Amino acid sequence: MANETKLTSQALYQWLFEACNIMRGPINQDEYKSYITPLLFYKRISDNWDEEYDAALAESGGDKEYASFPEMHLLAIPDGCHWSDVRNATKDVGDRLTKAMLAIEQANQATLGGVFTSFDDASWADKNRFTDARLKDLIEHMSEHRLRNSDYPADIMGDAYEYLLKKFADLQKKTLASSSRRAAS
Template structure:
């Protein structure tokens, strides 16, 4: 089962590499993809945790109406618990799946993605996790010409990447499956064996095993 999930993960990462083929170097590819994968992970983890908190009330976090007083009360309650347990917070409208879906429907999402990444970091201000999240997404410059010559071209590319990443299931309910660690290990293995190659091209080489998986800044 674990091997099956690893193969599915590599398939999605391969699809992303093909989307970016020829656009940037392996190092630049690393900065963008690892950052967006981490955003996906944070979003899924927060969404799962929030749904657990709200389950007794029959509330689904992603469906909370942020414009109502009742919705705001639920969000404040979830935020307080999430900051204490996870060390960060996201609103329903900021979840990865929401932006990925909007991008797949040809909506312009670059500004929203940038805003969400900034908000993740800002949400940690005043809590113990602040240092861990400080500058976490600084390398994700969505205005860079490396992503495309025009805003529309950059948006199309990032939307495609988010669509592929949205298909990755981190299996947060399983202690035996470490999709995030596998993704980091696989990608960093590619960088080690493909320095200087364009994104996508260095994916034809076999992954290099690492001695240990990356440890990520998530509050216990």
């Protein structure tokens, strides 16, 4: 269960960036954004779906069928593609993650077209890069906190995304500077 306590903006940024430490090793710093960004989007989509489900459940007096109707949700999450489904996977986690994100994009083509496929350089299913255990660690880390609209409005999440992009750019500059120094010597 995700922690329902809201983080300060700075703590949110740090928590998101800590996900990079889990990927350190098989993923170069300049590749972090190709992994963290779609994972952040995926988690947020699932958490917002849950928020809509909870609201519809309360509105209907506990009618789970009503709360699951597509009309109750801004975005569709196909069966087996919710964050919790991937979180519960024990093998081929990268493959499950990739298929879930692509299925969500396909189910919401008008609003999410290209959101996940634009990160096609991310190779979640490559077990030489990501063991199931490492992916499970990453997913568990991202599961520590909810990312619902009521927890973090769009402007806060936008700021978090910008923070991550800046951190990724700073890391890339350091890597390039280090490479340039080595090449010059």
